[in-house]
Amino acid sequence: MVAFSLLAALSVSAAAVSAVVAHPHPHPEGSRTRSAPLPDRWYHDEDHPVHALFRSQPTNGKRQSMPEVAWTAQYPASSPDVNDLPQAWLDALNDAKDAGKIPALPPTTYNGVDAPHYPTGIDENRNNATICAATDRVCRIPQDVWDAPDGYMGIGFDDGPTDASPTLYDFLEQQNLSSTHYMIGVYILNNWRNFQMAYDVLEADIAVHTWTHPFMTTLTDEQVLGQLGWTIQIIYDSTDGKVPRFWRPPYGDIDTRVSAIAREVFGMTAMMWNQDTEDWSMASTPPGTTLDQIHTEMTRWLTGPKSPGLIILEHELTNDTVQAFIDAYPMIGQNGWNAISQVQLNSSWTTYQDGEEDDDAFNSFITPSASSSSASESASSGSGSSAASASASDNGLTAESNSSGSTPSFVYPSLVSFGVLVGGILVLM
Ligand SMILES: *[C@@H]1O[C@H](CO)[C@@H](O)[C@H](O)[C@H]1NC(C)=O
Ligand SMILES: *[C@@H]1O[C@H](CO)[C@@H](O)[C@H](O)[C@H]1NC(C)=O
Ligand SMILES: *[C@@H]1O[C@H](CO)[C@@H](O)[C@H](O)[C@H]1NC(C)=O
Ligand SMILES: *[C@@H]1O[C@H](CO)[C@@H](O)[C@H](O)[C@H]1NC(C)=O
Ligand SMILES: *[C@@H]1O[C@H](CO)[C@@H](O)[C@H](O)[C@H]1NC(C)=O
Numbered sequence: 152m153v154a155f156s157l158l159a160a161l162s163v164s165a166a167a168v169s170a171v172v173a174h175p176h177p178h179p180e181g182s183r184t185r186s187a188p189l190p191d192r193w194y195h196d197e198d199h200p201v202h203a204l205f206r207s208q209p210t211n212g213k214r215q216s217m218p219e220v221a222w223t224a225q226y227p228a229s230s231p232d233v234n235d236l237p238q239a240w241l242d243a244l245n246d247a248k249d250a251g252k253i254p255a256l257p258p259t260t261y262n263g264v265d266a267p268h269y270p271t272g273i274d275e276n277r278n279n280a281t282i283c284a285a286t287d288r289v290c291r292i293p294q295d296v297w298d299a300p301d302g303y304m305g306i307g308f309d310d311g312p313t314d315a316s317p318t319l320y321d322f323l324e325q326q327n328l329s330s331t332h333y334m335i336g337v338y339i340l341n342n343w344r345n346f347q348m349a350y351d352v353l354e355a356d357i358a359v360h361t362w363t364h365p366f367m368t369t370l371t372d373e374q375v376l377g378q379l380g381w382t383i384q385i386i387y388d389s390t391d392g393k394v395p396r397f398w399r400p401p402y403g404d405i406d407t408r409v410s411a412i413a414r415e416v417f418g419m420t421a422m423m424w425n426q427d428t429e430d431w432s433m434a435s436t437p438p439g440t441t442l443d444q445i446h447t448e449m450t451r452w453l454t455g456p457k458s459p460g461l462i463i464l465e466h467e468l469t470n471d472t473v474q475a476f477i478d479a480y481p482m483i484g485q486n487g488w489n490a491i492s493q494v495q496l497n498s499s500w501t502t503y504q505d506g507e508e509d510d511d512a513f514n515s516f517i518t519p520s521a522s523s524s525s526a527s528e529s530a531s532s533g534s535g536s537s538a539a540s541a542s543a544s545d546n547g548l549t550a551e552s553n554s555s556g557s558t559p560s561f562v563y564p565s566l567v568s569f570g571v572l573v574g575g576i577l578v579l580m
Pocket of ligand 2: 327
C-alpha cells in the first residue's frame with residue numbers, strides 16, 4: 152500500500168487559524184483497470200434542474216459594488232455547516248436519493264496515514280464496481296473522466312486562485328493556451344481578483360475543486376453537498392451566473408456515492424487524471440519532488456505514447472508548481488501534442504451548464520485596474536516559512552478532514568456572524 156507522507160508546515164493567519172499542512176500521497180503507481188459499468192440510472196438527465204438551485208442570489212454579479220465584508224459574509228468561512236444549507240440543495244439531494252440515484256455507502260474515515268477507509272466488511276470491497284474507491288486508482292467510475300483522447304494533452308491546474316496564479320495566467324495568455332482551473336471556494340473568497348483575472352481576462356475555464364479541499368469520501372452526503380454547492384455558488388456569483396460542468400475531487404478521493412451526488416444533484420462530472428507530477432510536494436521538507444524530477448517525468452510522458460492522451464495533475468499552488476509547467480511547456484508542441492483545456496477535450500462538453508460561454512453583462516463589473524499586483528484581497532498577513540504555508544495562511548484556507556476532530560465554530564450565513572475556526576488540518580494539493 153501507499154506510504155502517505157505528512158508534511159508539517161504550521162502557519163498562523165491573521166484570522167488566528169492554526170493549521171497543519173498535511174498532504175498524503177494517495178496515488179500509487181499501479182493498475183488502472185476500468186470497472187464494470189454502473190447502472191444507467193446514475194446518469195443525469197439532459198434537462199438537469201441544477202439551475203433552479205443557484206438562482207435568485209441577491210448579490211449575483213455585484214462583487215464590485217459590494218463592501219468586501221458583505222460579500223464575504225455570504226459564504227462559509229470554512230467547512231460548510233450542514234445545518235445551514237439552502238433547502239433547495241437538500242431537497243434536490245433527497246429527490247435523487249428517493250429516485251435511487253445515490254449509492255448508500257457509508258463515509259470513510261481518514262487516519263492521516265493511508266487512503267480513507269470504509270467500515271470493516273465494506274472496506275474489503277472498496278475496489279468493486281458498487282463502491283469504486285478511486286483514491287486507490289484501481290477502479291474507475293465510468294462516468295468520470297480519466298484520459299484525454301489520443302494525441303491530446305488536457306491543460307488544467309488545481310488549487311487556485313493563489314498568489315502564484317497571475318504568473319501562470321500571464322504565461323497561458325502569452326501562449327494563447329486554453330486551460331481549466333479547479334478552484335477552491337475559500338481561495339476564491341480570499342483571492343477574488345485573481346479569480347476575476349482567470350475568468351474575465353484569461354477567459355479560462357472554471358471548474359470546482361470543493362470549498363475547503365477535504366477528502367470527499369470522508370464526508371456525509373450533506374457535507375458533500377455543502378462542499379460542492381458553496382463552491383458552485385461563489386463561482387455563480389462571481390461570473391454572473393455560470394454553473395460549472397466539471398469538478399475535481401481533492402486527492403482523487405471519490406467513490407460512487409460522492410460521484411453520484413455531484414452528478415445527480417449538481418450536474419457535474421468528475422475530471423480525474425492519468426499522470427501526476429506531485430508538484431505540490433516541492434514545498435515539503437524535505438521536498439517530495441523537485442523541478443528536475445518533474446521535468447524528467449514530464450519528458451517521459453510527453454515523449455511517450457500518444458494513446459491514451461494525457462491529463463496531468465498540476466497545481467497553481469506556488470511559484471515552483473507554476474514553473475514546473477512552464478519548464479515542460481515547450482515539449483508539448485515539440486512532441487506533436489494538441490494542447491487544450493481539459494474541459495474542452497470532448498467537443499460535446501461545455502464548460503458551464505448554461506452553455507453560454509460569453510457574458511458581456513459581467514464585463515461591466517470588471518475593474519480595469521485589476522491586475523497581478525493586487526494578487527490577494529485577504530486582510531491577513533501570515534508569514535509562513537514555506538511558499539505553501541505562506542500562500543495558505545494568506546488565503547485563510549481552513550480545510551479539514553472530519554477525522555481531525557476539529558470544530559468550526561462559525562454560524563453561516565443568515566446570521567452573518569462568523570466565529571473563528573480554532574483548529575483544523577490544512578490540506579493542500
Ligand atoms: C461490493 O461491495 C459491497 C459492500 O461489501 C457489496 O454490498 C456489493 O454487493 C459489492 N458489489 C459487487 C458488484 O460485488
Ligand atoms: C488563439 O487560440 C485560438 C483557439 O485555438 C485561435 O482561434 C486563435 O487564432 C489563436 N490566436 C492567436 C493569436 O494565435
Ligand atoms: C512568485 O513570483 C512572483 C512573480 O515573479 C514574485 O513577485 C513573487 O515574489 C514570487 N513569490 C515567491 C514566494 O517566491
Ligand atoms: C465525448 O462525449 C460523448 C458524450 O458524453 C461520448 O459519447 C463520447 O464517447 C466522448 N468522446 C470521446 C472521444 O471521449
Ligand atoms: C466525523 O467522524 C466521526 C468518526 O468517524 C463520526 O462519528 C462523526 O459523526 C463524523 N462527523 C460528521 C459531522 O460527519
